[in-house]
Amino acid sequence: MKKLNKTLAAFSMIGGLVAGSQTLAEPFKVGVCYDLSKAYTFATPQVSQAAMDLAKLVNMKGGIGGEPVEVIVRDHGNEPQRGIECYSKLSREGVFVFDTLSTPVSLAVLPRAMADGRVLMQSLVGRGDAVDGTVFDWVYPIGPTYWGQAANDVAYIKQLHDGDMSDVKVGFVYFDYPFGQEPIEILQTLSEKEGFELDLYPVPLPGSDQAGVWSKVRRDKPDHLIVWMLGGAHVVASKEMQRNRISMEKYISVNWLNEVDIANIGKEAAIGLKRGTNVVGGPDVALRQEIMTEIYEKGQGSGPLEKTEDVFYNTGLAMYSIVFEAARKAVELEGLPITATSYKAGLETLKDYDANGLMAPITVTPDDHGGGGKTRIEMWDGEAWVPQTDWIAEYTDVVWDVVRESSSKYEQ
């Protein structure tokens, strides 16, 4: 009997919570279901802080079409079922724009978002073939796919060798699981097409032991290294490279390399290191400056100041500039209130949008949900990141072949 009463009490409490949460006002809400406590914490605090700061800025300027915006940040601990819980809960509260910034959770939420008609933003994570808008109606991985990013890295190397890659040797160092394996196919295709030699160097997770990998790299002497690793693994790699006398200039990282990693490698030791990116790094971008004067100098920042100096803060600003810009477009197109359909239409009218010089210009169309996939290569000069290329998106035909081949499997 005691058990019964307890159960009843628990359920009535749950019922109360539900009833309470359904009486909110009508701002434009974005569901930010992030992993703030487990695997993705190298980036999520900065990105979510940027999202909240940007929402404050937008609200200070009168919101979107006169309505306020709200970002609802929740932790899902990188567990698919908690991500689904977050998604289900918020979508019943009327949220129709979601972002998970976690590949496992994005994968798990995707079938539901597709069935329910909710917009799933999944910049930089999740399945890359979702850029194919003809298959993935409701998914917008705006920004580069890993395939596109790797292809752009190859294009950069080709530039360095004046267009002739026949005697170039490229090493690909990657985490040996889907995140790192993804670019292999495209690199192999490009290696055949351009005639460069490709060597693969899988790194076992979690990347804390790379001794064997780098002594093999030393023997093989590749001219360039494209590196698909995260966080601390970059630091381990840099140590092994010093030990094996491999120049840092060969290192071209995926976009997941930030100022914290640079500080851990050592500002001097990292000179020459390169990374592909779709946002401008460093604290000097116009939007961040505006946030500084409008919010942080008034003491209203959503988090510590030093986090805003990180490149992932800029990444967050870029992601949410797109989210809010699309809402603005939606209001222009179909007026208030914004609905999932009008928001989708808003997203698909974004043309050469670069958030005032913050990121690679994007153009979203009903077919291309990736926005063009432009990136550039930046080099660390000891103090700041120096761009080495323009915003480029090369070998798009090859990339789209891979995208379509993969996305066609989803429909089966």
Add this chain to the structure above:
Amino acid sequence: MFYRLSGVHHANYVSDSRIFKVPADRNLAIFIFLFGLAAPFLLPSLYLNSYMLPWLIWTAAALGLNLVTGWAGQLHLGYAAVMAVGAYSAIHAARFGVPWEFALIIGGLASSVIGSLFAFAALRVKGLYLALTTLAMQFVMDWVLTHSPAISGGSHASLQSPTLALLGQDITSDTGYYYVAFGWCVLVTIFMLNLKRTGLGRALVAVREKDFAAAILGVNSFYYKILAFAASSFIAGVSGALLVATFFFLAAPEQFSVAVSIQVLAMVIVGGLGSIIGSYLGVALILLVPGLVNGIVAGGSQSLGMQINVETLAHIPNAVYGALIVIILLIEPLGLGKLYGNIRDYLMVWPFDQLRK
């Protein structure tokens, strides 16, 4: 006073082999069963498909692990890998055009075969050594999944599950999914309830307590260990397949990673080894409490108008949840199931036990 009997005493063999030794337990089980049947009409759909459904499927899975760990006493750290085998085989079978009823059984059987391989390890090594061997199996499975696109599907090793259909009926509604999960969980629960009073159950317990002593009594520990692993793997396989078919809709290696294996083991240990109601409670604690605490902390800080950093906000529930596990295991090392038993036993003799003091 609260129960009509003052302790559990058996006067004959029939009463000893009853499923429920205390009538109130049976009434509670009936009440929970009826509540489960009526849940789609009582609960909002959010609670139905984000809490109840995963709870039931994970409970079925945890009961399977309880069979091998709680009853047969074999520590198993590769349970999620066995679930993955079931999930992937069933989905591949269903994609190939096999009806779901058979696809689920194929998933279960495939798991049984792979899971029985663990049993061969269990015959050679025991305790912590077995734990490490099964952990190694988990890593092997992870590696196979991430390195063979033919098994794991296309982009990011994710495999789309076809629409679930049982008995010629397409299942697409929240209620439908829920009843499938409920049905499976009830089946597993009935099996486990009956296991206790069969020769098989007693043999497993004998093997758990001391396998060579069991051998002296004429219990073939080789046979029963394999049987335990095969049966529990079958449950794992079908549960894994149903988890994907009714909840994730898409299988990915992360859903069956080593972290998940440890989580299921935690469910069983916190719930109580060899306890059925304990498995239900343990799953609720490990699976649902983090999300609930998260919601309560977030809601609480919002309504109190506190400006807490989102990161701190994400870590408080983790700390609370961790503390909860520690406190529960300190109060009752035998888990939540035993805690329930303690409360029941106390109430059964109250207030007469007070006279003795």
